[in-house]
Amino acid sequence: MVQFTDWDILKNLLLAARWTILLSLLAFAGGGLFGLILTLLRSMRSKITTRIIQTYVEIFQGIPLLMQLFLTFFGLSLIGIEVDAWSAAVISLTLFSSAFFHDIWRGCIEALPKGQWEACRTLGLTYLQTMRYVIVPQAMRMSIAPTVGFSVQIVKGTALASVIGFVELTKAGTMINNAVFEPFKVFALVAVLYFLICFPLSVLARHLEKKNHVAR
Amino acid sequence: MSLVSLDQVHKYYGENHVLKGVDLKVEAGEVVSIIGRSGSGKSTLLRCMNGLEEYQKGAVIVDNQSVENDDYKLRLLSRSVGMVFQNFNLFPHMTVGENVMLATKLVMKKSSAESEMLAKELLEKVGLADKFSAYPGNLSGGQQQRVAIARSLAMSPKVLLCDEITSALDPELVGEVLKVLEKLKQEGMTLILVTHEMNFARDVGDRVVFMNQGRVWETGQSDEVFSNPQTEELQSFLAAVR
Amino acid sequence: MSYQLDFAGLVPYLPQFAAGLWATIELTVISTLGGLLLGTLCAQGRISKDAWLRRSCSCYIEIIRNTPFIVQLFFIFFGLPALGLKLSAWQAGMFAMIINLGAYSAEIIRAGIDAAPKGQWEAGQTLGLTRRQVFWHIILLPAYQRVYPALVSQCIIVMLGSAVVSQISVEELTFSANFVQSRSFLSFESYMVAALVYLLLAILMRQTFALIKRFAFKNPSL
Ligand SMILES: Nc1ncnc2c1ncn2[C@@H]1O[C@H](COP(=O)(O)OP(=O)(O)O)[C@@H](O)[C@H]1O
Ligand SMILES: [Mg+2]
Numbered sequence: 001m002v003q004f005t006d007w008d009i010l011k012n013l014l015l016a017a018r019w020t021i022l023l024s025l026l027a028f029a030g031g032g033l034f035g036l037i038l039t040l041l042r043s044m045r046s047k048i049t050t051r052i053i054q055t056y057v058e059i060f061q062g063i064p065l066l067m068q069l070f071l072t073f074f075g076l077s078l079i080g081i082e083v084d085a086w087s088a089a090v091i092s093l094t095l096f097s098s099a100f101f102h103d104i105w106r107g108c109i110e111a112l113p114k115g116q117w118e119a120c121r122t123l124g125l126t127y128l129q130t131m132r133y134v135i136v137p138q139a140m141r142m143s144i145a146p147t148v149g150f151s152v153q154i155v156k157g158t159a160l161a162s163v164i165g166f167v168e169l170t171k172a173g174t175m176i177n178n179a180v181f182e183p184f185k186v187f188a189l190v191a192v193l194y195f196l197i198c199f200p201l202s203v204l205a206r207h208l209e210k211k212n213h214v215a216r
Numbered sequence: 217m218s219l220v221s222l223d224q225v226h227k228y229y230g231e232n233h234v235l236k237g238v239d240l241k242v243e244a245g246e247v248v249s250i251i252g253r254s255g256s257g258k259s260t261l262l263r264c265m266n267g268l269e270e271y272q273k274g275a276v277i278v279d280n281q282s283v284e285n286d287d288y289k290l291r292l293l294s295r296s297v298g299m300v301f302q303n304f305n306l307f308p309h310m311t312v313g314e315n316v317m318l319a320t321k322l323v324m325k326k327s328s329a330e331s332e333m334l335a336k337e338l339l340e341k342v343g344l345a346d347k348f349s350a351y352p353g354n355l356s357g358g359q360q361q362r363v364a365i366a367r368s369l370a371m372s373p374k375v376l377l378c379d380e381i382t383s384a385l386d387p388e389l390v391g392e393v394l395k396v397l398e399k400l401k402q403e404g405m406t407l408i409l410v411t412h413e414m415n416f417a418r419d420v421g422d423r424v425v426f427m428n429q430g431r432v433w434e435t436g437q438s439d440e441v442f443s444n445p446q447t448e449e450l451q452s453f454l455a456a457v458r
Numbered sequence: 459m460s461y462q463l464d465f466a467g468l469v470p471y472l473p474q475f476a477a478g479l480w481a482t483i484e485l486t487v488i489s490t491l492g493g494l495l496l497g498t499l500c501a502q503g504r505i506s507k508d509a510w511l512r513r514s515c516s517c518y519i520e521i522i523r524n525t526p527f528i529v530q531l532f533f534i535f536f537g538l539p540a541l542g543l544k545l546s547a548w549q550a551g552m553f554a555m556i557i558n559l560g561a562y563s564a565e566i567i568r569a570g571i572d573a574a575p576k577g578q579w580e581a582g583q584t585l586g587l588t589r590r591q592v593f594w595h596i597i598l599l600p601a602y603q604r605v606y607p608a609l610v611s612q613c614i615i616v617m618l619g620s621a622v623v624s625q626i627s628v629e630e631l632t633f634s635a636n637f638v639q640s641r642s643f644l645s646f647e648s649y650m651v652a653a654l655v656y657l658l659l660a661i662l663m664r665q666t667f668a669l670i671k672r673f674a675f676k677n678p679s680l
Contacts, residue, residue: 062614062660064621066632067653074645078461115305118268123319123371124294127287133318137309152524159526163625170529183536191525191533198524 004180010189016172017193023158023168024197026090028151031097038102043109043131053102060099066160068092073164089161097154104146108139145208152198152205159194169193217280219244219375219406220265225274227260227430234260235271236430244374247407249417249438252427253453258410261427262377265408266290266297279374294323298368302380304360306352306367312339313348316367324371331370338366342396358389362396369400376400378409394420414457418442426450465647471638478634479655485630486617486663488552493559493616494609500564501571502593515564522561528622530554535626551623551630559616566608570601603675610667614660621656631655 042053060068072092076083083091112135120130162171173190177183220242227235234257242248250258263269264276267283267290276283279296283289307315316335320326326334339345342362352360361381368376378397382390394416401407401420411417417424417438424441426434426449434441434450445451468475503515522530534557535550545553574597582592602609624633635652639645 059657062618062657063653064618064632064656066621066624067635067649067656070635070649071646071653074639074649078646080461113305115301115303116307118299119301119305119307121268121290122266122294122297122299123367124291124323125319126291129322133322134307138307141309156526159528160622162528163622170526170532173529174532177536182540183532184538184540187529187533187537191521191529194525194529195521199520202520202524 004176006185009176009180009182009186012176013169013172013186013189013193016167017169017197019166019168020155020158020170020194021197023089023093023161023166024151024155027093027097027154027158030090030094031101031154032147034094034098035101035105038098039105039109042102042106057099057103060096061103065092065096065157066163068096069160069164085161085164085166088164089158089166093154093157093161096157097150100150100153101147104150105139105143108143108146109135111142112138142212145205145212148201148208149205152201155194155198155201217277218242219246219279220408221275221277222261222265223275223277225261225264225271225276227257227264227269227271234430235264237274238430238432240425240432240435242375242406242408244406245404246423247401247421248409248423248425249421250408250410250425250427251412251414251417251453252433256427257430258427259379262299262379262408262410265375265377266299267293268299291323294319295371296374297377298371298373298375299377300361300364300368300379300381303384304352304357304364306360306364308352311349311351312344312355312363315352315363316370319367320370334370335366338369339363341369341399342366343392356389357385358392361385361393365393365396365400375406375408378407378411380410380412382411382413412457414442414454426453428453463647464644465651467642467644468638468647468651471634471642471648474634474638475631475651475655478629478631478652479659481628481630482617482620482659485552485555485620485623485628486613486659489555489559489616489620490613492552492556493613494563496556496560497563497567498598500560501567502590504564504568505571505593507589519561519564522558523565527554527558527619528625530558531622531626547623547626547628550626551620551628554623555616555620558619559612562612562616563609566605566612567601569608570603570605571597573604574601599675603677606667606671606675610664613667614663617659617663618656 038053038056041049069088069092072095073083073085073088076088076091116134116138117130120134125133158168159170161168162174165171167175169190173186177186180186218241220240222238222240225235225238226233238261240261250261252258260269264271265278265283267285270285278293281289281293281296283293307318310318313332313335316338317328317331320331320334321328336345336348339348342365344359344362344366347355347359347363352363355363364381365376382393385393390413394413397407397409397416398420409421421438424436424438425432426441426447428449434445434447441450442454445454500515500519503511504519506512506515531551531554534554535545535547538545578596578600579592582596583589587595620630621632624630624636627633631652635648639648642648
């Protein structure tokens with residue numbers, strides 16, 4: 001058996017952390033894009049679309065992320081698409097985040113006072129003009145803090161990709177632990193690395209939140 | 217034909233019968249004050265005149281256009297009818313100038329230069345020429361309300377609807393807003409205002425409409441109505457607000 | 459390509475699913491109660507006069523909120539025995555869930571406490587109550603009421619998170635699904651069933667909490 005120094009452990013964890021970060025970024029981008037599309041679709045105010053999107057959100061918020069990973073992994077191979085752990089993780093984290101992003105952003109749009117809509121109507125703006133020039137700019141400003149806040153959830157969510165065999169930070173931790181059998185040290189280090197990624201994001205989100213409050 | 221004409225307008229919120237057959241005619245250049253207790257349907261009446269609320273029966277005709285629940289028609293109507301709200305409803309992410317210019321650019325399709333000139337002129341009129349680049353959040357309530365008036369005027373409406381536009385203001389700021397309204401009257405603007413400012417209604421307004429229980433309970437020339445109210449309800453209302 | 463879903467094949471495994479469901483419910487109920495209690499204590503710690511207590515409470519909250527649940531679970535189950543704290547899988551899972559909900563709910567409850575008008579504290583203290591008495595008798599219930607929706611959502615998130623404790627072989631619903639799919643080879647179907655049950659549990663929890671709300675908060679909403 002190879003000898004692992006503490007430095008080796010840390011180095012391997014750091015290497016694996018790159019995958020955690022990459023997976024998080026992809027999920028953030030994919031989920032953001034898809035969430036945006038959902039939000040746009042929903043703002044078309046068709047009853048059926050709204051109902052479908054609501055159900056979509058309820059499903060993804062009502063099923064464990066772990067279950068979503070399993071279902072993606074096994075479901076896709078069922079319909080003949082062979083997916084590796086990496087694609088399955090990206091796909092399910094994207095779907096998962098899109099539901100939450102949509103929920104956050106819709107909340108921001110709905111939080112705007114009704115008077116903003118009414119003012120636009122009396123000025124004769126079309127629905128799209130109202131969205132484009134009045135609603136979206138304000139909602140966007142409001143949504144930055146909760147969006148950053150949710151990115152922390154995404155980073156933590158990527159840890160579950162370890163369960164379907166994707167080697168990111170958590171999986172690397174279990175593998176290294178199996179080799180060195182120092183669970184206390186290894187998992188503490190893993191936790192510290194996650195903390196180093198997540199904590200700054202949390203602080204940023206809180207800071208933005210405060211700024212938002214002052215601005216009102 | 218009157219500029220604004222309501223004929224037997226009925227409005228329900230679910231079971232709640234809020235307007236029970238309102239008739240009202242307003243001629244161009246008139247200043248009409250709508251008074252009445254809270255909940256008597258004043259705001260609803262006003263909002264039926266520009267399509268912010270639908271009505272279930274009757275007819276509302278403004279500037280020869282029938283007010284119907286049709287997005288396109290309502291957009292056309294917005295050029296004839298302006299509205300100022302109790303809580304301003306300015307766009308907080310835009311400067312004062314941008315607030316005023318938004319609709320001239322997007323709806324009237326005026327050029328930027330033209331819009332800017334108009335905006336400056338209007339801000340001058342409401343006494344805020346120096347606030348063109350300020351944000352609404354940095355203005356006092358009275359200033360914000362004057363910006364809101366300038367913003368409505370930018371569409372050069374034929375009639376301006378004002379719903380308790382001084383009610384959210386500190387008492388010392390009410391005067392500056394009322395002064396703007398007075399000036400508009402002198403320029404011949406048609407004004408329909410829901411107001412609690414009885415002195416203003418008496419001194420500046422031409423006509424008073426007293427709303428009670430969803431009906432036009434009593435109406436007449438301002439001095440007449442205030443000095444010699446006919447119905448018991450108006451008498452007790454005036455006694456209460458004085 | 460033309461795979462036929464075969465849910466009928468799962469019927470013989472119903473007892474497994476039922477046992478898993480029961481365990482998940484048990485985990486959820488206990489961790490919800492424990493977590494909310496811990497969260498309340500921690501929220502109280504956050505506003506304590508004792509700087510050391512305040513700091514340790516926020517430390518705990520930040521650590522939990524900024525690390526994945528699965529890592530917390532592994533640390534508790536695999537790591538803590540090194541300190542001589544040996545827990546069974548069930549205990550470790552339970553412990554992890556309580557600690558997790560404790561941190562999140564502490565933050566939520568504190569927001570509710572922060573929103574209490576200052577006059578409430580002052581009124582209580584002029585009546586001769588101690589700070590602690592004011593907290594428990596005057597501040598707390600309205601604080602819960604203010605943040606109730608957020609608390610409910612968090613409890614549901616923790617219930618859904620319980621799926622992860624299958625990874626240390628706690629025999630709950632996800633573990634059952636894993637077990638069944640390894641026996642029946644009906645993997646997608648097994649997970650579909652489990653997912654559906656979780657979805658129903660989430661809905662059920664929401665309704666239970668709505669019911670509790672009716673009894674707990676007699677005064678009209680704040
Ligand atoms: N959006 C609404 N939904 C339901 N009822 C409403 C709504 N707006 C107003 N009402 C009801 O209509 C009645 C008249 O309201 P309103 O026109 O605002 O009165 P006023 O402006 O004279 O105080 C009131 O009984 C009020 O409760
Ligand atoms: Mg009103």
